[in-house]
Amino acid sequence: MILVENLRKSFGEQQVLNGVNLEIGKGEILVIIGQSGGGKSVLLKHLLGLLEADDGRIVVDGVDVTSLRGRALDDVRRRYGVVFQGGALFDSMSVFDNVAFPLRERTHLRESEISARAKAKLEQVGLATMGHKNPAEISGGMRKRVAIARALITEPEIVFFDEPTTGLDPVLVSAIHRLILELHSRFHFTAVMVSHEIPEIFQIAQKVAMLHDGRIVESGPADLIQASENPVIRQFIRGDPEGPLQAH
Amino acid sequence: MNAAPSWILDLVALVGRLALNMAAALGRFGLFLAQAVVFMLTPPFKGRQLLSRIHFIGFNSLVIIVLTGAFTGMVLGLQVFITLSRFGSEAFLGPAVALSLIRELGPVLAALMVTGRAGSALTAEIGIMRITEQIDALTVMALNPYRYLVVPSIVAGLITFPLMTAIFDTVGIFGGYLVGVKLLGLSRGTYFGEMTTFVDLGDIATGVWKSLSFGVLVTWVCAYKGFYVGHGAEGVARATTQAVVLSSVLILVWDYFLGSVLQ
Ligand SMILES: Nc1ncnc2c1ncn2[C@@H]1O[C@H](COP(=O)(O)OP(=O)(O)OP(=O)(O)O)[C@@H](O)[C@H]1O
Numbered sequence: 001m002i003l004v005e006n007l008r009k010s011f012g013e014q015q016v017l018n019g020v021n022l023e024i025g026k027g028e029i030l031v032i033i034g035q036s037g038g039g040k041s042v043l044l045k046h047l048l049g050l051l052e053a054d055d056g057r058i059v060v061d062g063v064d065v066t067s068l069r070g071r072a073l074d075d076v077r078r079r080y081g082v083v084f085q086g087g088a089l090f091d092s093m094s095v096f097d098n099v100a101f102p103l104r105e106r107t108h109l110r111e112s113e114i115s116a117r118a119k120a121k122l123e124q125v126g127l128a129t130m131g132h133k134n135p136a137e138i139s140g141g142m143r144k145r146v147a148i149a150r151a152l153i154t155e156p157e158i159v160f161f162d163e164p165t166t167g168l169d170p171v172l173v174s175a176i177h178r179l180i181l182e183l184h185s186r187f188h189f190t191a192v193m194v195s196h197e198i199p200e201i202f203q204i205a206q207k208v209a210m211l212h213d214g215r216i217v218e219s220g221p222a223d224l225i226q227a228s229e230n231p232v233i234r235q236f237i238r239g240d241p242e243g244p245l246q247a248h
Numbered sequence: 249m250n251a252a253p254s255w256i257l258d259l260v261a262l263v264g265r266l267a268l269n270m271a272a273a274l275g276r277f278g279l280f281l282a283q284a285v286v287f288m289l290t291p292p293f294k295g296r297q298l299l300s301r302i303h304f305i306g307f308n309s310l311v312i313i314v315l316t317g318a319f320t321g322m323v324l325g326l327q328v329f330i331t332l333s334r335f336g337s338e339a340f341l342g343p344a345v346a347l348s349l350i351r352e353l354g355p356v357l358a359a360l361m362v363t364g365r366a367g368s369a370l371t372a373e374i375g376i377m378r379i380t381e382q383i384d385a386l387t388v389m390a391l392n393p394y395r396y397l398v399v400p401s402i403v404a405g406l407i408t409f410p411l412m413t414a415i416f417d418t419v420g421i422f423g424g425y426l427v428g429v430k431l432l433g434l435s436r437g438t439y440f441g442e443m444t445t446f447v448d449l450g451d452i453a454t455g456v457w458k459s460l461s462f463g464v465l466v467t468w469v470c471a472y473k474g475f476y477v478g479h480g481a482e483g484v485a486r487a488t489t490q491a492v493v494l495s496s497v498l499i500l501v502w503d504y505f506l507g508s509v510l511q
């Protein structure tokens with residue numbers, strides 16, 4: 001279980017997170033929604049230990065990870081899989097080597113076993129024939145799928161997705177959502193996902209949280225959020241240009 | 249007593265802030281090398297990354313090293329010959345060329361050339377890895393980016409710079425030979441014979457120390473500038489320029505310092 005308590009972060013004058021509180025249950029799929037530039041990626045980076053909070057804490061299975069450093073933090077990170085917003089594929093390696101990389105570097109499996117698993121993962125994301133290509137030579141949607149394959153190859157307990165489907169065509173969006181659900185029912189990982197795919201995410205999320213003005217304005221079961229009376233959430237879900245949310 | 253005008257306070261605050269920022273940056277710069285050294289001395293070592301760095305810094309710089317080495321030697325051969333012939337001591341062309349190359353020009357010019365070719369590329373590559381979150385990706389895989397990116401670069405610098413310098417010196421001495429012997433008619437025996445009399449191990453050691461330290465200096469500066477790159481493509485461009493300028497200046501400053509210590 002992941003607990004976020006009163007998390008605060010500013011960059012210079014700009015206050016991005018202003019007391020975020022959030023609870024993510026084991027094996028749950030939580031989707032964080034919110035305006036572009038609202039701090040969703042910043043929140044994820046705190047969960048990953050890439051940014052240091054000004055205040056507040058993050059507790060993963062009873063361990064306060066905000067105070068961890070070095071080895072201790074790496075021990076927690078070994079349980080993570082991460083899909084970055086831009087994919088973050090290593091451009092010095094082929095697609096196949098990207099997917100195999102975590103296994104090669106972190107396990108003592110034989111190369112034949114690693115190769116078999118990487119092939120299987122690439123197949124699951126529909127890219128079995130793309131392994132030899134360089135990340136720069138494949139489309140944006142393919143890169144996202146490679147990033148998903150790389151994040152899941154170590155069978156992590158907790159997976160973070162930063163907009164895994166943004167910029168993809170509608171067929172691919174539902175294909176990736178189905179893939180995530182399928183893998184979730186197989187491996188039972190906890191998922192923390194940032195997504196703009198409304199209304200599709202209400203089908204795959206068990207819990208939805210809306211980040212606005214540096215706080216979680218409301219979080220709860222997907223259907224309750226979808227039916228929320230909160231004007232901010234209503235406007236956001238309907239994509240209404242008029243209301244408390246300002247486009248910027 | 250009058251309060252100081254506000255612009256004076258502003259000025260003091262500005263100077264103070266600049267000094268603090270500079271101290272912080274210097275500290276970070278030093279810490280960067282210290283951390284790299286710690287990871288350099290403790291396993292696991294990343295052999296594959298090291299090999300690819302050696303290829304990247306060393307092998308890919310070979311052409312430019314050979315070219316600049318040859319022309320440096322030829323220019324030296326010509327100019328030193330002209331100078332020496334005024335004193336009627338052309339016979340010392342060989343040792344004069346060899347000493348200038350081995351003690352001074354070889355290490356410095358080879359380092360400057362490798363900085364321009366590989367140092368800038370190193371900064372750009374690490375900088376792009378930073379802004380495209382590849383370094384973050386390594387970090388969250390619980391893999392230490394120092395081990396994967398910084399240590400192999402610095403060790404590759406230590407290995408390749410002396411080799412590049414040796415090649416530069418050898419080619420340069422041969423360039424001087426071409427001009428002095430083939431073109432200006434000095435005898436071959438004089439050119440090489442006098443060389444072995446006047447060049448001793450101390451001179452070679454000076455050159456080796458210089459190139460070893462340049463190897464660390466250049467890869468340290470260039471990796472650091474890439475690692476702490478600013479935002480976007482502009483940030484990478486700025487970091488690359490700064491890395492080349494800073495490396496080049498530090499090479500010359502450190503060269504003077506070492507030259508006065510290793511007499
Ligand atoms: N490293 C940083 N330094 C300074 N400011 C930052 C940094 N990272 C993010 N910010 C700022 O924090 C704010 C939130 O950024 P963030 O990337 O979290 O937005 P987001 O909610 O993920 O948006 P999007 O949906 O477009 O991805 C932005 O205004 C951004 O400028």
Ligand SMILES: [Mg+2]
Nearest residue numbers: 040041085162
């Ligand atoms: Mg984002």
